[in-house]
Amino acid sequence: MSNIFQISDENINKAAEVIQNGGLVAFPTETVYGLGANVYDPKAVASIYAAKGRPSFNPLISHIAEIDFLKTYAAVDERVLSLAKHFWPGPLTFVLNRIDENPALDLACAGLRTVTVRMPNHEVALKLIKKSGV
Numbered sequence: 001m002s003n004i005f006q007i008s009d010e011n012i013n014k015a016a017e018v019i020q021n022g023g024l025v026a027f028p029t030e031t032v033y034g035l036g037a038n039v040y041d042p043k044a045v046a047s048i049y050a051a052k053g054r055p056s057f058n059p060l061i062s063h064i065a066e067i068d069f070l071k072t073y074a075a076v077d078e079r080v081l082s083l084a085k086h087f088w089p090g091p092l093t094f095v096l097n098r099i100d101e102n103p104a105l106d107l108a109c110a111g112l113r114t115v116t117v118r119m120p121n122h123e124v125a126l127k128l129i130k131k132s133g134v
Helices: 009-020 042-052 067-073 078-087 103-108 123-132
Strands: 025-028 033-036 061-063 090-097 114-119
Touching (some): 009 025, 009 123, 025 123, 033 123, 042 103, 067 078, 067 090
Parallel strands (some): 061 114
Antiparallel strands (some): 090 114
């Protein structure tokens, strides 16, 4: 079932719960509306591919809300951190070598040893990412 909600802190909290419980949420970024799910839940990740009709060999972009979280996904050096600090939040996407061996992340990354990560410059997206904790 699909529902459309007005943007409010209460509804962002509800959307975060949906993500935590394995569901999908559409949310705005500064460039497009995206579909969000728990990257560590294989069924949730698979449901993004299914909902979008996206081939499983096409990796998804992981959105983060804090630069420090980048280090949990990818091998980063001072050059990457400097670019992230300068351009994030914003529409810059990094493709970096993965460090996480989580099977659900394998699906989101289409089996590649790289991860695609960005930090959106949109208040709602950032709040949702932080609240969902994934």
